[in-house]
Amino acid sequence: MPDTQERWGIPGTYVFDLALSRQGYAINKMCNSLKFDENREAFKADEEAYMERYGLSEEQKQAIRERDWLRLTQLGGNLFFFLKLGATLGYGLYTIGAQMRGESYEQFMSTRNVPGAT
Amino acid sequence: MGKIVAGIGSSHVPSIGRAYDQKKQADPAWQPLFDGYEPVKRWLAEEVKADVVILVYNDHGTEFFLDCYPTFALGVADSYAVADEGYGKRPLPDFPGDAAFSEHLANHLVADEFDLTLCQEMALDHGFLTAMPLLWDHDDTAWPVKVVPLLVNVIQHPLPTGQRCYKLGEAIRRAVEAYPEDTRVAVVGTGGLSHQLNGERFGHINEEWDKQWLQRIQDAPRELAALSHKEVMTAAGAEGGEVIMWFVMRGAMTERVEEVHRFYYAPMTTGIGLLALNNSD
Numbered sequence: 279m280p281d282t283q284e285r286w287g288i289p290g291t292y293v294f295d296l297a298l299s300r301q302g303y304a305i306n307k308m309c310n311s312l313k314f315d316e317n318r319e320a321f322k323a324d325e326e327a328y329m330e331r332y333g334l335s336e337e338q339k340q341a342i343r344e345r346d347w348l349r350l351t352q353l354g355g356n357l358f359f360f361l362k363l364g365a366t367l368g369y370g371l372y373t374i375g376a377q378m379r380g381e382s383y384e385q386f387m388s389t390r391n392v393p394g395a396t
Numbered sequence: 397m398g399k400i401v402a403g404i405g406s407s408h409v410p411s412i413g414r415a416y417d418q419k420k421q422a423d424p425a426w427q428p429l430f431d432g433y434e435p436v437k438r439w440l441a442e443e444v445k446a447d448v449v450i451l452v453y454n455d456h457g458t459e460f461f462l463d464c465y466p467t468f469a470l471g472v473a474d475s476y477a478v479a480d481e482g483y484g485k486r487p488l489p490d491f492p493g494d495a496a497f498s499e500h501l502a503n504h505l506v507a508d509e510f511d512l513t514l515c516q517e518m519a520l521d522h523g524f525l526t527a528m529p530l531l532w533d534h535d536d537t538a539w540p541v542k543v544v545p546l547l548v549n550v551i552q553h554p555l556p557t558g559q560r561c562y563k564l565g566e567a568i569r570r571a572v573e574a575y576p577e578d579t580r581v582a583v584v585g586t587g588g589l590s591h592q593l594n595g596e597r598f599g600h601i602n603e604e605w606d607k608q609w610l611q612r613i614q615d616a617p618r619e620l621a622a623l624s625h626k627e628v629m630t631a632a633g634a635e636g637g638e639v640i641m642w643f644v645m646r647g648a649m650t651e652r653v654e655e656v657h658r659f660y661y662a663p664m665t666t667g668i669g670l671l672a673l674n675n676s677d
């Protein structure tokens with residue numbers, strides 16, 4: 279994670295600034311390509327080749343292999359783009375969010391005012 | 397002459413669009429929300445009767461990519477498509493633009509030193525779409541108003557400051573009032589209120605801060621606009637930083653405003669705020 283995150287100093291928060299955006303550019307560019315169905319199929323058919331094609335670093339590839347959304351965020355992934363990866367792999371927003379909080383989906387839902395409003 | 401006839405602040409959340417499309421108006425989890433928008437929809441239809449809506453929004457990785465990201469971008473087209481955000485296109489009609497009015501705005505705002513990116517095509521995602529059917533009735537093919545989309549970068553820092561957004565709103569008012577046609581213009585600022593979609597603090601909301609926001613944006617908007625992004629995001633969450641788009645709306649209104657309606661609901665991960673304002677000067 280770039281040092282610039284320290285200037286924000288907001289606990290549990292990764293501010294998507296230009297430094298983080300540059301670090302995560304390959305992730306976000308790859309994820310953005312997954313808005314097209316044929317690319318989603320290509321990704322699912324061979325994840326390693328697809329990640330290689332977009333030039334992800336080994337750390338970034340590993341975060342994706344492990345479906346580790348928090349790590350992916352720390353490495354510059356932006357949720358609005360990696361939601362397309364989530365959709366390709368069957369991970370929705372609240373599943374991703376619960377994992378980033380270190381909670382189960384059910385635990386996370388129990389913290390909400392009206393969990394029916396999804 | 398052009399005239400600003402309403403200012404609306406409204407959150408934008410994908411789940412609201414899904415609930416609308418799935419006709420969950422009577423679902424207990426969603427009914428408060430739809431009921432909350434109803435008086436504003438009625439006011440807009442019966443009293444405001446706007447011809448054009450300038451709607452301030454942000455894209456969420458749908459139409460704009462980081463390869464080339466505008467700070468402010470204005471639609472200058474005669475129609476705008478509903479975007480597919482990856483779950484299929486929402487069953488809403490595409491939007492009619494007003495290219496002549498957009499062109500006037502572009503000329504006036506750039507001359508007023510706001511150097512906007514101008515877009516001949518813009519597919520609109522939930523940032524734009526969420527509020528529209530809650531505020532204006534539509535049928536299968538048509539909307540009762542024309543639209544001008546105005547995009548603000550709230551995704552990748554550096555974001556424009558709150559004060560810059562406020563000044564853009566003031567410049568929009570000058571531009572509208574210089575428009576020679578008799579045109580009734582509503583300005584809608586979208587986004588917020590508190591929410592956070594990244595990190596260990598995912599799901600952070602701050603209901604107290606949101607409720608104060610709905611009051612202070614009326615009484616003390618310049619104080620709010622002077623807050624730093626860090627101050628706003630610390631209180632309202634990283635994605636809560638997008639509330640700066642409300643300042644474009646507020647800056648376009650008169651110094652003093654009259655509240656027509658206010659609504660707040662925080663069911664899941666976003667403090668959903670709605671505010672309808674009238675000019676009082």
Ligand SMILES: [Fe+2]
Nearest residue numbers: 454523587638
């Ligand atoms: Fe947004």
